[in-house]
Amino acid sequence: MSKIENAVAWAEQIAADDRHGYSQVHRNSPDYDCSSFVGTALAKAGFPVSIYSTTRNLGTQLEKAGFVKCGKPWKRGDIHLAAGHHVTMSVDASHIVHASQSENGGIDGQTGDQTGKEICVRSYYDLPYENTVHYRYAGAVDEKPHNVIESCVKTESARSFDRKIAGAYHTNDRYNLRVGAGMNKTVILTLPTGTSVRNYGYYTGKWYLVKAVVNGIVYTGYVAKEGLTRG
Numbered sequence: 049m050s051k052i053e054n055a056v057a058w059a060e061q062i063a064a065d066d067r068h069g070y071s072q073v074h075r076n077s078p079d080y081d082c083s084s085f086v087g088t089a090l091a092k093a094g095f096p097v098s099i100y101s102t103t104r105n106l107g108t109q110l111e112k113a114g115f116v117k118c119g120k121p122w123k124r125g126d127i128h129l130a131a132g133h134h135v136t137m138s139v140d141a142s143h144i145v146h147a148s149q150s151e152n153g154g155i156d157g158q159t160g161d162q163t164g165k166e167i168c169v170r171s172y173y174d175l176p177y178e179n180t181v182h183y184r185y186a187g188a189v190d191e192k193p194h195n196v197i198e199s200c201v202k203t204e205s206a207r208s209f210d211r212k213i214a215g216a217y218h219t220n221d222r223y224n225l226r227v228g229a230g231m232n233k234t235v236i237l238t239l240p241t242g243t244s245v246r247n248y249g250y251y252t253g254k255w256y257l258v259k260a261v262v263n264g265i266v267y268t269g270y271v272a273k274e275g276l277t278r279g
Contacts, residue, residue: 052125052185055093059145060248062212063167074157085144087145110183118184130177145169152227204228206250206257214249229255236269
């Protein structure tokens with residue numbers, strides 16, 4: 049996976065783990081505030097960004113790391129930054145992941161996520177600040193492993209999100225990967241029994257939206273829930 053994919057995947061995993069909550073007082077694991085959360089996601093993925101970042105110095109670090117200003121439609125890994133206020137990260141065109149606030153609506157609280165929303169994935173919203181800047185990593189394509197390419201097949205957007213289902217799975221039989229949720233949707237390819245896939249919390253009905261690498265190609269599509277086993 050590319051560095052930007054690794055950064056977003058880490059952020060989604062932390063958001064799905066209630067051991068991690070929001071705190072500006074204890075902001076470097078297990079709890080995070082908005083800027084240390086994004087900074088740590090990027091640092092763990094290999095970007096030259098500090099885990100001690102603040103919203104006031106993150107923009108300069110992003111530009112030095114190869115991020116450029118961008119606009120809609122948002123892409124996975126885009127950073128939305130309002131210096132001195134807040135920062136979020138896109139997980140797709142219409143959702144973000146961010147460290148929001150503690151369980152009491154303030155800057156600190158009990159360790160871990162008490163509400164399920166302290167660090168979470170939610171629908172995208174425009175930050176209400178005039179100094180908001182949107183960044184996109186310009187070097188992501190160059191950093192994919194040379195033997196791995198992304199499939200160009202377009203898939204339908206998922207209708208629902210549940211962070212509890214996010215994680216690694218494998219197919220328990222031969223199952224078709226489809227462009228949408230339903231037996232009537234076009235088949236992208238058939239996944240062999242035991243194929244490793246990853247879900248990031250997105251689904252439509254009884255179909256999970258997953259990523260899978262088959263013969264050096266990264267595919268994104270839907271697999272019936274019944275065809276997947278965790279682990």
